[in-house]
Amino acid sequence: MKKHVVGIDIGGTKLATVVADSTGHILNKVRKPTLAERGPEYALQLLFDMVRETVELAGLRQAAISAIGVSCGGPLDTKTGIVYSPPNLPGWDALPLKAQLESEFQIPVTIENDANASALAEYRFGGGRGYNAVLYMTMSTGIGGGIVLDGQVYHGANDSAGEVGHQILVPDGPSCGCGKRGCLEALCSGPAIARRAQAAVRKQLTDGNVATTALLNLANGRIENIKSENVLEAARRNDALALQLVEETAYYMGWGIANLVNILNPDIVLLGTIAIAAGDLLLDPIRRTVSEFAMTRPAEAVKIAPAQLGDALGDLAAVALVVD
Numbered sequence: 001m002k003k004h005v006v007g008i009d010i011g012g013t014k015l016a017t018v019v020a021d022s023t024g025h026i027l028n029k030v031r032k033p034t035l036a037e038r039g040p041e042y043a044l045q046l047l048f049d050m051v052r053e054t055v056e057l058a059g060l061r062q063a064a065i066s067a068i069g070v071s072c073g074g075p076l077d078t079k080t081g082i083v084y085s086p087p088n089l090p091g092w093d094a095l096p097l098k099a100q101l102e103s104e105f106q107i108p109v110t111i112e113n114d115a116n117a118s119a120l121a122e123y124r125f126g127g128g129r130g131y132n133a134v135l136y137m138t139m140s141t142g143i144g145g146g147i148v149l150d151g152q153v154y155h156g157a158n159d160s161a162g163e164v165g166h167q168i169l170v171p172d173g174p175s176c177g178c179g180k181r182g183c184l185e186a187l188c189s190g191p192a193i194a195r196r197a198q199a200a201v202r203k204q205l206t207d208g209n210v211a212t213t214a215l216l217n218l219a220n221g222r223i224e225n226i227k228s229e230n231v232l233e234a235a236r237r238n239d240a241l242a243l244q245l246v247e248e249t250a251y252y253m254g255w256g257i258a259n260l261v262n263i264l265n266p267d268i269v270l271l272g273t274i275a276i277a278a279g280d281l282l283l284d285p286i287r288r289t290v291s292e293f294a295m296t297r298p299a300e301a302v303k304i305a306p307a308q309l310g311d312a313l314g315d316l317a318a319v320a321l322v323v324d
Helices: 040-057 097-105 114-125 184-188 190-206 213-218 228-236 240-264 274-278 280-293 296-301 310-320
Strands: 004-010 014-020 026-033 065-072 109-113 133-139 143-149 268-273 303-306
Touching: 004 040, 004 310, 014 040, 014 310, 026 040, 026 310, 040 097, 065 097, 065 114, 065 310, 097 109, 109 114, 114 133, 114 143, 114 268, 114 310, 133 240, 143 184, 184 190, 184 240, 190 213, 190 228, 190 240, 213 228, 213 240, 228 240, 228 274, 228 280, 240 268, 240 280, 240 296, 268 274, 274 280, 280 303
Parallel strands: 004 065, 065 109, 133 268, 268 303
Antiparallel strands: 004 014, 014 026, 133 143
């Protein structure tokens, strides 16, 4: 009886394959660099080899595998399994990934946007267990998200739902990678926090204020080296500027989450990456802002918490698509 699945996590810098049992327990995994500059043909052949290697390392035969789940950066079409030019995978233009994997292994393949797959993993295995309406948001290089309602990812009309980071909060705000201005992502992603911190330090130094030493010391005295993690560490040291930057970030994140709480009425909002690293330093002011900005009934119903899966998220995201 087939009781095992393969999960594939495709990123611009690494590829990962795992074998899991019917409960989602990872039996074995293999990780290798994507070497995206070599193009999709190289990556596909590498994936084929990695799947076979992972199944063998798990002590199984291919006949024991019932399904393959693939978590990949979009845009993509979940129905056809075609990947359309992800920004970190050059040459992956209208690539029929599902068809190629199914042709190679003769096993059903499910493909999903990585943010949606992560949301489903948190719903099945992490902080979303026991809830019907789960919103997952990641705070890292961008602000991504996924919506799980009654156990199903909400895709929208053409697989574009869940772009939580591209709600516009400040119409004349900073430029966003999507081409708009003032998106949540342009205000609260890791690079956005770093940019705001660098600008604030420059202004203080221009004004003759030397109260920026914590941030500068953590960046080895170079303003251009200031990162979001430096802001968090300086805030933990009670640096006044860093604390202000954290409050601003929490304000915008809380504002964006309040919009989503009003629209979706979720049971829980799970925040990943930067929010996990920051903990209550960031989460508490986010919760206060959501309570202030969201309508009373959905605000009373929602719980805002850190995502739970951590480093296992990428592996379990792919597995969550097919473990049933």
